[in-house]
Amino acid sequence: MSTGADFPATQSWLAHRVSYGETDAMGVVYYAEYLHLFERARSLFIRERGMSYAEVEKRGVFLPVREACCRYRIPARYDDELWVRCGISEWRRASLLFVYEVHAQDRATLMATGSTEHACVNAEGKPVRVPDWLRGLFG
């Protein structure tokens, strides 16, 4: 999993305020919620490159998640302001790998790290080569 040192240069930062609904009875953000944060960061990342993921789908390309991992370091709590950094660390023929870091408000304290591997498929779910226009967005 990525550390701050080698995070991909093309990246986005999502600001996120922790709501009550994201916490659990331990008083901290429930572990599944980080995957929601990753998705929000991923969407923002694509949008900031000039195209929404909704638009990607309209062009007939879908990026279903094949694998997701998260490493939890410091628990986040209600009302915390978090910053989620997102980038793409690897392009393969028919898949790509997003990496994430969840930081505290200071953007320096690392709370969690993660990654999601996405297949590139068409509307029928068949794997397809990552189109150049998609790859070009992040160039």
Next chain:
Amino acid sequence: MSTGADFPATQSWLAHRVSYGETDAMGVVYYAEYLHLFERARSLFIRERGMSYAEVEKRGVFLPVREACCRYRIPARYDDELWVRCGISEWRRASLLFVYEVHAQDRATLMATGSTEHACVNAEGKPVRVPDWLRGLFG
């Protein structure tokens, strides 16, 4: 909202174990989770009448929620076994009203009550008369 006394005779009971992911930092089940419970109870109710909601949709009938209400009486906690009772209290021309009760494990202590009003629409989202075969399921 319905009390036990006048709950519709045709009804289903859903058993549900509270998970950590449903609780919040107050140590109790988060308020939005009750709408998930209502949906689970509603699906079970339809399934126990002999047709899944998926099948209802395949026949071209959709029942989007128009209004949902929940009254919270006693908070539920992690690992509680809850019993959710569901019935239909009212049929209108192009809509229907489901009612719910969330009980403790004893099926006697009322933790919450609620209702959801559903429009009856076709695949294009246009309101349609509640079909006889749907109404007949609950007869």
Next chain:
Amino acid sequence: MSTGADFPATQSWLAHRVSYGETDAMGVVYYAEYLHLFERARSLFIRERGMSYAEVEKRGVFLPVREACCRYRIPARYDDELWVRCGISEWRRASLLFVYEVHAQDRATLMATGSTEHACVNAEGKPVRVPDWLRGLFG
């Protein structure tokens, strides 16, 4: 439920981008997610008055939800930018009523309306009079 015309003058607007995780197989925002939106808007509303809800709790005052209602008018979709307006429409001795409106990006198209009634309790869960410092925040 409130319409735009008589919305309380002291109010906050929360901007919210719809994520994939908030949608369901009908392609629209799942009905329980609106209660999460209401909570986010409520927290922002309190924070914008100069105090976080976390701080309210530290002072020994808790505002558990007693009843929540939502009326759904126009479904929201993935990637929509929503604006959630929140205000307090009623103060009672030991409870208060928040009201909400969910708008499209234009802040004019009303997608949903709702309300939540909150008890005012102490750390032991006993109802207490709404403290003056709390009421004063919204004065």
Next chain:
Amino acid sequence: MSTGADFPATQSWLAHRVSYGETDAMGVVYYAEYLHLFERARSLFIRERGMSYAEVEKRGVFLPVREACCRYRIPARYDDELWVRCGISEWRRASLLFVYEVHAQDRATLMATGSTEHACVNAEGKPVRVPDWLRGLFG
């Protein structure tokens, strides 16, 4: 990640019906929901050994998640009946590793696999040796 062949012999199977609230606009179960399923399977696994996780916490032992991974193979859909298998694949001094498999109704078609690594900590969050009574439950 574990395949069926070498799944730990001490195991539990959780039955789970997919609700609408767990699906997303792609028509399939949203990827974060699998971590909720894992938690439900884990809780059942502990409960079937004769102790609830709530009881584990009452004895002063907490098992926060340090890392979670999920590999998605076949998407699950609304109303599917899933079976989630859970076991412990590894005990370390102050941590343990749960593994999961999500199967279709036939308990043979593998939809997803996953794992969660848990630290063993006391009420102050300090790492402690896995107590013998905990390990003994799964013996």
